[in-house]
Structures are given as structure tokens and as C-alpha cells.
Amino acid sequence: MERTFTNFLSALRGAEIRVSVAETLDAMETARLMGWSDRQGLHDALSMALAKTPEEKTGFTRIFDEFFAFESFHDRRDGEETEENGQADGGDLLAMLEAGDRAALALAMQEAAVEVGVENIRFFTQRGLYTQRVLQQMGVEGVDAQIQAMGGQGGGGSAGQALQESRAWLFEQVRNYVEQQLSLQGAATSQELREDRLRRSRLGNLDRRDREQMRRIVEKICRRLVALHSRRRKMKNRGQLDIRRTMRRNYGNDGVLFELEWKKRKLDRPRVMAICDVSGSVASVARFLLQFLYELHELLHDIRSFAFSSYLIEVSEHFKDNIADEAADKVMQKVGYMPTDYGESLTNFRESFLADVDRNTTVIILGDARSNNTDPKAEYLKEMHERCKRLIWLNPEPPPLWGTGDSEMRRYRPYCDLLRECNTLNHLERVVNDLLETAQRAA
């Protein structure tokens, strides 16, 4: 029973339901209390002990149904169990196949599966291997020999035919079972592998089919960042004594200062203005940058975003009203794919929005600084730099390419407080983390 239970828990973890050790113990106790006979009751109780958000509850129900489907099938046939020993030899299997005793076959299959350790399956490439192993454990060679023998005689006729069909049926069953195990147990590992790859590969090189996956990772990263940084810590019990409040608090004690009050400082989250290049040269990366901006909107309460190529517009509204993909589409439609003109865009920004940049603002610019040989108007960037708290430039190109060709990075460089290469999700994550941390420290 415990083995089944641990398998169940690892399947849950595969479905991204976090289960701690303490919760495992709770769940065991709960299961013991509820007993195994009342399926719905067990489901309700375990779901309370293990799944702790509405999303996790949905996932839990799915896994529970999938996982215990086979178990219940097994239980129903309890009375008809004919065979006890796990190591069925060819003869028994033959007899079972001929008799068409499916319940006994299912039981034998499960036992064989435990014997060869199917729960260790991780990758879909292992399907064939495990199917074969289970079949061998059940003693399929004997059956094959029998089929061969019958075929050899030439007059196998209908009996041989029937046996062959039964064997094919058995093969189907075993493969299904192995696949079910794979979907339960393997999901976790392959998921991790894929995520790791996506996080490290260049944003521009990603396939269209990875997009959905990517979106989920971006969401995950952002959620983690929210969890890390959404706390507004109060600096308490340190720093300066707040005389006024200390006096007031201690009126009741006859003016004897028993309780001290300290000056408190509340730390606020940073104000951010993000400016994103969506021109043709960075189009492949732009989508993901926009995606990230979108998620950032959830993370930071005070953020405004702008997009530009030949000219610059504010896009905060799009992010507020639409879901991620639509928002990115709309922005791309409006200003995307045009030739870049940094000078013009900076001029636009200066005219319409520079007034809103103040000492608490962090400006983030996402772009490759390739301005098609137009006037880069670096002096406007200088102006921004002087007004804002920090100016961060994230460039999707690797540093050796900065300043080559029509790249104006070198002219912009002096005015950036922080200049980073940024073309994978890992880079993005690091930058945002930096941004939030320093913002907290500096506030």
C-alpha cells in the first residue's frame, strides 16, 4: 500500500502539485482514517491534505482518477483471483490466453509490471523496452513458441488464429498500461528537461510550437518573482527612535518609557517605464519581450510600457485589457516590423512622456540599438538618464556586436546605469531579480 501511495505522490508532483514531506505524513494519516473503501470520501479528504489551491485541486482530481482507475478494476475482480504467484510461466499464460480469462491476465500483468519496475519509466523512448520486459516476465516466449509450433504444423487453423489474436490483444493491453505509467511518472522528468532547454536557448531560435510552453515558463518565473518580491517589508525595531510616538504610547504608564517606538520605513515597489523595440531586426525576440512585459504588469503595480520601431506609442492599455497573446499581436500590428528609428522614437518619448519620468522611475529599454544610420539623438537619452533613478538597457545581441554596423550602442552606452546582454529567459529573470532587489535596497 505504501508503495502505491508513494507512486501516487510522485505522480502528483509530476502534475506540478507541490507535496511536502509533512503533507505526505498528513495524507497517510488521512488515508488511514478514511479507509480505502469509500472512493469519493478518500478523494475529498486527500485533496484537502495535498492540494492547496483551486488549480491544484483540479490537477489532483485528474491524477486521482487516472491513478486509481486501474486499482479499482483490480479490486472488483478480487473474488475471481485464480492465480497468486507473480512468476507466471509460459504454460499458465497460455492457459489464460486460451481461456480468455481477462481478469487473471490483468492481474498477472500488474504483478509482472511491479516485478520489472515499470514505475521507473521516464521517457517515451523507453516504452518498447518496458513493454517487452513486462511481456517476458509474463512468459510470452512460451506462447510464441506454441504459436510457431501450431503455424509450423500447417494445420494450426482456427486455434492458432485465436491464440495469435489473443497475443495481439495482450500486447495492446501491456502497451497501454506502460503508456499510462509513462504519462503518470514520466511527465515530471521530461517536463523539467524541456523547461531547462527552453530557458537556456535563444529567444530568437525558438519554434512556434514551443511558444505555449514558453508562455507557461514566463508565467512561472514571474509568479516566483512575485512571491519573492511582493512583500512590502517594514523596517522595524531599528534605526531612529520615534520620540513622539513613544511618548504617546506610554501615557498610560505614567510617562515611564516602557515601550519604544521606532521610525518605520515602508519599502515600495519600483515605478517602471519599459520601452520595447519591436522593429524587424528584433522581431523574433520582440514577442517574448512583450510577453515578459505583460507578465511584469502583473508583478509591478506601477508600470507603463511603450513600443516603438519608426515611432513610439504607449501600450500599457493593451496589456491591461487583453490576454498575453492578443496584447502582443495588437502591439505588433500597430508598430511592429517597421524599420527602426531610435532618434525619432526618443524624440516622441521626450515630447510626450519625459515629464512623467521622475527620481523614482526606473527606465528599461529593450532593443538592439540598430538605428538604420539615422541620427541616434543620444542627447535625449542623456536627458532621460539625468531625470530617472536608473536606466537599464537590455540588448538581445551579444556584446562583441555592439557598435558594429549601424548599431549605436556605443553612443548610448554612457547613459545606461546598467547594460546587459539579454537573449534567453534566464537572462531576463536575472535582470528582473536585480531590478527588484536593488529597488528594495535603495528605497
Add this chain to the structure above:
Amino acid sequence: MTPEQLEKLESIERVREGYAELGYICSRQIATAIYVAGHLGKPVLVEGPAGVGKTELANTTAAYLDLPLIRLQCYEGLDEAKALYEWRYAKQLLYTQILRDKLGEVLGEAQGLKESMDRLHAHADVFFSERFLAPRPLLKALREPGGAVLLIDEVDKSDHEFEAFLLEILSEFQVSIPELGTIKAGRRPVVFLTSNNTREMSDALKRRCLHLYVPFPDAPLEREIIQARIPEIPRNLKYQLVSFVQQVRELDLKKQPSVSESIDWARVLLLLHADELEADMVRETLNVFLKFEEDIQSVDGELYGFTRQAKKADGARA
């Protein structure tokens, strides 16, 4: 838990029936939660939209188990002085002042500083006793000799610091008070935490609790609830009203009508002597269960369709 209380929690069915007698109709999940929590002695974190009876659940549990209910309403800035205990310095000071003469008597014949100190030391406990401790809800719940139902309401409104502070109480059922030492619960209280999900609770807190999600009830359950709360409601009206409310919940509204609001609405309709839902009457009473002008307008557009559908639902049953 006394044997008596354990007997009341002997099976899930029993819990359901007992609660129903007290006018609280619980779904199977809720009954299971009470059953498991009662037997394992774990706190229950109840989440769900506003007005589905999360607080009422704790009230009913207290009544069912015959325990006092101790309630702690959370809000931003709630700290341990208000939640756990406060040391009454002023009282302590005052007592010391008044008892100064008596101190003279105690120390009367003592010779020298050391002897006086020793004598005083024998009475030290007088100055640091529970007399000067003003217990707040959490401490009260721990010290209740027969156990208690502790309701920590809207825990999502409290600060992160307070959430962390709750951890010791929730897992060990004890608190540390610097002046007195550790106070342990004589009998474990039954703890409910409610949350409206205005922010995500920390993993550490969730790990220590059973998690119960209470959604809006489905139609049959809601009918039962209304029947239990307003027994005199006509059968027709009950069916139609529930069907109407369920349809309204399908819309995208700023605030969905809760169970308590549909009960209020039923009361209002009863007061107006309605036997059936009529579109006009519904329009006039929409503000009973919809609290935003935009919501009222969007429901108003669907009014006739909904009323017809509600009557049909009733017809299909008959």
C-alpha cells in the same frame, strides 16, 4: 476532544445530519473536512468566494460541539499585542506603587542588601504573574480548559509577519511569552482560518493546514440551504429563485451574488408575498443581491430570458 465530542464526529453522515439540524447544510466535502480535522486535530484553511458560509461554518461547529467560539478578525496592522496577549505595565506599576508599604513589612527586619534581596526574591512571582497578562483571542483559545473553536477570520487581510507568527500556534498549539515562558494548550482548539483569496497565503501556512475550498453551491444544495433557513418559503418560488440566481452567477459580474444574498432575496420576496418570480418584481428587488450598478444593468438586460428559464426549470421538475 471529549468522548462525547468524538462521538458526534463518529462518521461523515453523522456530521452532516448534526449540522443540518443546526440549520447548516454542508456538502460532502465540508463534512469530510470537519470529520478529518476533528480526528487529526489539524487546522482547516477555508477558502472560497465571499458569502458562501465560511464564517458560519465555524459558528456552527462551535454550536455542534458545544464549545465556546473565539474569534479573531484579521486586518492590516494586526500584531501580537492585539492577537495574543498584552502585558499590563500600567497595572503592574500601579500595584507596585500601592503595595510599597507592604513591601516595607515584608522587608521589615531584613538586615543588609543581600538579605532584603533574598526575601524579595521569594515574592518575585507576584510581580510577574498572569494577573498582569491581558489575554487576547489566541491566548484565550489556548487556555480554554474544555477546548474551544478558534476562528481566525480573513487571514488574507493580515500582514506577512502575522502569518509567520501564526505558524507556531498552528503546528504546536503553544505560544512563547517572554515574561512567563511557554504556554501550551490544555486541549487542542478546533481551528478555522478563512480567506477570501485577496492574496496567496504562504506555503508554510498551507502546509500546516487542511485546505478546504468552498465554491458556490450547486442548485440542489442551494435549495436545501434556503429550505433550512426559510422553512416557510413556497416550493415553486424556491426552485425558481435558485435557478435564477444560478443563471446570474454564469454572467461576468463585478460581484457574484452569494448564498447569504440569495437567502436575503428569498426573505424579501416572501415579505412581498410573491409565490412566483415575476420579471417586474425581480427588477425591483435586484439591488438586494447585486451591489454594483453595472451588475444590475447587465442582469437587467437578461431579465426576461432568465425569468422564463427559471420558470421552465420549475416546470421540468413538475
